[in-house]
Amino acid sequence: MANSAPTAAVLLIGDELLSGRTRDINLSQIATFLAPLGIPVKECRTVSDEQADIIEAVNALRAKYTYVFTTGGIGPTHDDITADAIAAAFGVGIGEHDEALAILTERYAASGIEFTKARRRMARVPEGASLVKNPVSGAPGFQTGNVFTLAGVPSVARVMLEDIGHRLESGAVVHSVSVRGRGAMEGALADLLGALAKEQPDVSFGSYPWFKSRDDHGVTLVARGTDREDIERAALAMEGVLEQTGIAAERLDGA
Amino acid sequence: MANSAPTAAVLLIGDELLSGRTRDINLSQIATFLAPLGIPVKECRTVSDEQADIIEAVNALRAKYTYVFTTGGIGPTHDDITADAIAAAFGVGIGEHDEALAILTERYAASGIEFTKARRRMARVPEGASLVKNPVSGAPGFQTGNVFTLAGVPSVARVMLEDIGHRLESGAVVHSVSVRGRGAMEGALADLLGALAKEQPDVSFGSYPWFKSRDDHGVTLVARGTDREDIERAALAMEGVLEQTGIAAERLDGA
Numbered sequence: 001m002a003n004s005a006p007t008a009a010v011l012l013i014g015d016e017l018l019s020g021r022t023r024d025i026n027l028s029q030i031a032t033f034l035a036p037l038g039i040p041v042k043e044c045r046t047v048s049d050e051q052a053d054i055i056e057a058v059n060a061l062r063a064k065y066t067y068v069f070t071t072g073g074i075g076p077t078h079d080d081i082t083a084d085a086i087a088a089a090f091g092v093g094i095g096e097h098d099e100a101l102a103i104l105t106e107r108y109a110a111s112g113i114e115f116t117k118a119r120r121r122m123a124r125v126p127e128g129a130s131l132v133k134n135p136v137s138g139a140p141g142f143q144t145g146n147v148f149t150l151a152g153v154p155s156v157a158r159v160m161l162e163d164i165g166h167r168l169e170s171g172a173v174v175h176s177v178s179v180r181g182r183g184a185m186e187g188a189l190a191d192l193l194g195a196l197a198k199e200q201p202d203v204s205f206g207s208y209p210w211f212k213s214r215d216d217h218g219v220t221l222v223a224r225g226t227d228r229e230d231i232e233r234a235a236l237a238m239e240g241v242l243e244q245t246g247i248a249a250e251r252l253d254g255a
Numbered sequence: 256m257a258n259s260a261p262t263a264a265v266l267l268i269g270d271e272l273l274s275g276r277t278r279d280i281n282l283s284q285i286a287t288f289l290a291p292l293g294i295p296v297k298e299c300r301t302v303s304d305e306q307a308d309i310i311e312a313v314n315a316l317r318a319k320y321t322y323v324f325t326t327g328g329i330g331p332t333h334d335d336i337t338a339d340a341i342a343a344a345f346g347v348g349i350g351e352h353d354e355a356l357a358i359l360t361e362r363y364a365a366s367g368i369e370f371t372k373a374r375r376r377m378a379r380v381p382e383g384a385s386l387v388k389n390p391v392s393g394a395p396g397f398q399t400g401n402v403f404t405l406a407g408v409p410s411v412a413r414v415m416l417e418d419i420g421h422r423l424e425s426g427a428v429v430h431s432v433s434v435r436g437r438g439a440m441e442g443a444l445a446d447l448l449g450a451l452a453k454e455q456p457d458v459s460f461g462s463y464p465w466f467k468s469r470d471d472h473g474v475t476l477v478a479r480g481t482d483r484e485d486i487e488r489a490a491l492a493m494e495g496v497l498e499q500t501g502i503a504a505e506r507l508d509g510a
Binding site: 014015016017018019020021022023024025027028029030031032035040041042043044045046047048049053075076077078079080113114116117118119121136137152153155156176178185186187188189190191193194197204205206207208209210211212222224 | 269270271272273274275276277278279280282283284285286287290295296297298299300301302303304308330331332333334335368369371372373374376391392407408410411431433440441442443444445446448449452459460461462463464465466467477479
């Protein structure tokens with residue numbers, strides 16, 4: 001049964017994202033994974049590797065959205081504190097999960113790599129949590145209530161999503177279409193686009209300018225909505241808006 | 256006079272970031288701009304183009320951090336609602352700013368582009384706000400209390416920061432150094448790194464694995480702290496940790 005309007009939030013955990021050293025890719029891949037399930041990401045937060053910050057964000061987001069996806073901080077090193085923080089946020093204990101321990105024991109035995117105490121930390125999950133499979137590197141993610149805890153390494157986070165999709169109640173799928181106008185200026189099309197937004201209130205219209213150089217700038221118009229026919233109509237109308245301002249419209253993706 | 260420990264938060268505004276269509280670059284460039292000023296970014300939030308969401312985030316962040324930087328939503332189209340949301344968050348009115356209007360009027364007159372009513376919206380700022388210059392495309396950002404509102408287009412956000420640096424009280428600069436170990440495994444170095452973190456409590460040690468393929472994976476170790484000598488010592492120690500596990504260490508950036 002489809003939930004009428006499920007929502008999601010993403011919590012990215014890691015000093016390296018806030019320092020600017022690393023640019024996140026997980027928000028984008030989680031949002032892209034959830035879109036066909038009709039679960040829009042409504043908010044994203046990025047916090048540092050500090051327990052109090054993680055707890056506060058987890059509790060704020062899990063109360064507000066249907067699902068929360070965290071990434072990062074579930075490895076074997078001293079700065080990997082996400083599992084402890086999630087347990088604390090839910091007010092439950094944390095311990096070694098039998099199945100997680102079995103997976104890791106078998107994996108390291110097969111590879112001939114020593115199963116150190118540090119690696120064994122990765123078998124610890126909050127009490128009552130269920131595991132999320134990780135076929136790439138073994139160490140599982142986990143689900144605690146409506147919170148899914150994934151690895152920070154994008155390729156690992158990606159495969160973990162495959163073991164999560166079937167646990168989610170889906171909603172009405174949002175279709176979108178983008179139309180690019182190279183050389184277009186927002187100020188020239190704002191009134192026409194605003195009128196369009198009023199004409200089609202069930203469709204969300206967005207306008208996204210880019211400006212790389214004097215020769216490489218323009219505006220991408222995006223329409224989103226749950227009705228495919230509405231979106232096709234919106235696409236044609238957006239193309240019309242660009243053409244009325246003397247700009248050739250380029251359709252980027254279909255509804 | 257240097258503030259002992261100024262902090263910053265970043266608020267990214269825009270449906271296109273949450274949909275996964277666009278990957279943010281502004282967090283990284285704001286953090287990189289603030290680092291030499293000794294102002295660490297402690298939190299980042301991404302919200303949609305909805306007034307209630309923007310207001311809630313602005314008020315939460317401005318109460319908690321020394322400075323807040325918002326990006327996005329200050330153009331001329333109907334979905335550009337950031338200025339109104341900031342005014343509402345501060346409980347002040349909004350109106351045309353004389354200087355902003357003069358800048359825009361002159362700019363459009365010089366370029367021969369019509370100064371439409373939609374474009375004139377970009378002169379509206381919260382009451383009491385001061386402007387932030389935008390030499391790239393004219394339309395200014397603005398400062399409201401401790402909240403700086405920048406454009407979403409990265410090249411424009413970047414130049415706006417140049418007109419903000421001198422308004423900020425700086426703190427103790429955090430130096431960092433990264434050491435990469437190709438083929439390294441976190442599980443093998445976790446104990447050594449954990450011991451190091453205890454030995455140098457004034458330094459923050461982070462461990463960031465990457466895994467692109469079986470042939471392209473490893474761990475980057477990062478040390479951060481305000482004392483340059485501490486960081487150099489940490490760099491040598493991190494190289495030692497990698498070498499003790501049989502991995503050649505590669506220094507990525509200096510303290």
